[in-house]
Amino acid sequence: MKISLPLCVSALALMPGMALAESADNETIIVTARPNPEDPPVVAAARDDLSRTPGAVSVVANESYETRAATGLTDLLRDVPGVLAQRRYGEESRFSIRGSGLDQSYHQRGVLFAQDGVPFADADGFSDFQKLDPLTARYAEVYRGGNALRFGGAQLGGAVNLVTPTGRTAQSENLLRAEAGSFGFARASGQIARTWGDWDAFAALTAMQGDGYREHAQQDQLRGTFNLGRSFGEDREVRLIVYGADINQDVPGTLTLVQALTNPEAASGAAAAFDWQRDQEVFRTSLQTRWRFNDALLFEGGLYATTTDLYHPISLLIDQQIVTQGVFGRFDWQGEIAGRRADLYWGASYRQGHVDQILGPVMFPIAGDSRREATGMELFAEGRLFVTDALALVAGGSYGRFTRDYDDRLNAANNDSLDDGWFAPRIGLLWEGESGVQVYANITNSVEPPHYGALVQAPYPGFVPVEPQEAWTGEIGTRGRTDAFVWDITLYRAELENELLSFNPATGVPAAFFNADETVHQGIEFALDWEIAADWVLRQSYTYSDFFFDGDPIYGDNQIPVAPEHQYRATLRYTHPAGWFVAPSVEWRPSDTWVDYANTLQAPGYTIWSLNAGWDFDTGVTLFIDARNLTDEAYVPEFGAIVDASAIGANTAVFYPGEGRAAYGGVSYRF
Secondary structure (H helix, E strand, O other): OOOOHHHHHHHHOOHHHOOOOOOOOOOOOEOOOOOOOOOOHHHHHHHHHHOOOOOOEEEEEHHHOOOOOOOOHHHHOOOOOOEEEEEEEOOEEEEEEOOOOOOOOOOEOOOEEEEOOEEOOOOOOOEOHHHOOHHHOOEEEEEEOOOOHHHOOOOOOEEEEEEOOOOOOOOOOEEEEEEEEHHHEEEEEEEEEEEEOOEEEEEEEEEEEEOOOOOOOOEEEEEEEEEEEEEOOOOEEEEEEEEEEEEEEEOOOOEOHHHHHHOOOOOOHHHHHOOOEEEEEEEEEEEEEEEEOOOOEEEEEEEEEEEEEEEEEOOEEEEEEEEEEEEEEEEEEEEEEOOEEEEEEEEEEEEEEEEEEEEEEOOOOOOEEEEEEEEEEEEEEEEEEEOOOOEEEEEEEEEEEEEEEEEEOOOHHHOEEEEEEEEEEEEEEEEEOOOOOEEEEEEEEEEEOOOHHHHOOOOOOOOOOOOOEEEEEEEEEEEEEOOOEEEEEEEEEEEEEOOEEOOOOOOOOOOOOEEOOEEEEEEEEEEEEEEEEOOEEEEEEEEEEEEEEOOEOOOEOOEOOOOOOEEEEEEEEEEOOOOEEEEEEEEEEOOOEEOEOOOOOEEOOEEEEEEEEEEEOOOOEEEEEEEEOOOOOOOOOEEOOEOOOOOOOOOOOOEEOOOOOEEEEEEEEEO
16 A cells, blocks of 8 residues: 555545543643643653644653553553554664654664753764653653654654653652552652742652563663752743762573463573673753743753763674763744744754774674764754744754764774754644644654764775665644544655665675665554543554655665555553553554565564553552553564574574563552
8 A cells, every 4th residue: 555645645634523522531642732731740741742743742641551461661652643662672673753763673773862851862863761760750751753853853753752750740749659560670760849939859769670581682771860949030040950870780681482472481591501681871961941931032051071881792792882962942933023923933953973893702702992072063943933823834844063082092994073064944834723633744854873873884994885764754644532433543644765775685684774766654653542531531542654665776665664555553441430451452453464575474463462450549559550562462563673584594593572471469558
């Protein structure tokens, strides 16, 4: 099935007349122009702020996952359409929005990950979202596709920003929480929030350990967050946020498809024999301000520094010390132009950093000692002008420059540098009815400069000549609510040039990055909450992904592997007036998914049934159970890409099996 923008326009023209409405609980992830009255004020304000965007955006409140054993972005963002978040092991997952960084078999690129607006990525854009702590986020903002301009982001996938509670926005003054369950999982956390005069503070500490579903998948973590603020009047404050984490994770490796379906608990032989691990110590601090000059003008900005020490023995030993610093600022203006309502934001961000890396032998006699320095700068702006009371014209863009300087301390012939820039414009329309229903459309250019993983590919000397990935994305959608429904529907088509993919037609080894010629990413993102009756809510999300080569000289119009064509999730929740609830759910991948670029091997689809239940007592105590994969189905939700699985000698051990039947329970106490 292929879709096009004309068909998208025709389909969405019918949407504004639909009778749709709001969920009866706080789990709604849909952004609308009208705040959800059952959301906490801070979350409702975030939804209202994001509703200015003429594109696909979502807000996920902490309330939506606090009664589940959420251990990473896979759990936190599971109901957001367009997001592919599949667990590999522990908290290591694939994360992709609209096919961004789809080739990545480790870590992440193509989406800007931030906490309180501070990027967690290295200075070259490469990212490891295990550094984020979803359990202590007050809410998460998801800017899908080209809608991350507020952060200066121009990535194909957009941005995810987790917002830390303050002493004023935390759910309660005190929180104690304990969880335990299958595969040796145990977690304990505590939070406090205080205000005194013009000061406020929030602090959280979380400790977790687990054996993992598979052999050699043990993990333990300790995370801490501290947020101290000083108010200088209404909408004027300065805030210090400190975050640290000590994360230790065994790496179980990958299996063949047969092994993953018949013996999913096994680790790969090399992972167990050579004790593969990924251990990291993370520290981040930022000093930020939010300062309203008058009713029309608001400034938000700050400076930050992050450090990461990574010890990562796999087939070779990777030992990294990563340091990144940055500064950012954004002005928001609201007023009138020629008597018409208008708003505008503009800002800048800059980051710099380096990675000192030592490579050592584990399975192969490899040695390396290098420093990788990078900088990135973006200038960005976007404005809306309401040409009528309901219709706004939107225009904006970002300009950026980046540098890459590589110093090989063992072989100076490999030294290299790169300095380049880009401009990414954006135009759009946003129509908003009196009821809050919105219809939007936009065309956005995205640019992704190559990171060091693409540039430095031993044994090639210097930088491999890969080009920045570029795309033009057209998007059209609608969102809103009425008495029984809440909806969020988006159709998009992105035409890419120089997509960064891990395939090498000459050698058949998908271990390095190369530019594809022309590719297309298009799809449908659909979320619908339906209040069937009093106390009954059906939440549904569906993602259709059609990613393919466009006349490639080797692969023709083949599908790009890894992303499932169809992904559906539904949860039916009943909430009793006495405070207890029960919520069965299903995750359904109805068709097989291509594994290789040659389209010769597929991973089978699957259906996973789960059950969540709990009870909120008037005393502040909450109990919950989270039972997953009730039928104990053997399935493979995640795998790396292969060039041609049918080729003689092809390595097909790229699969991560899904977890078997599991049950978790927890108790929290707010006081």
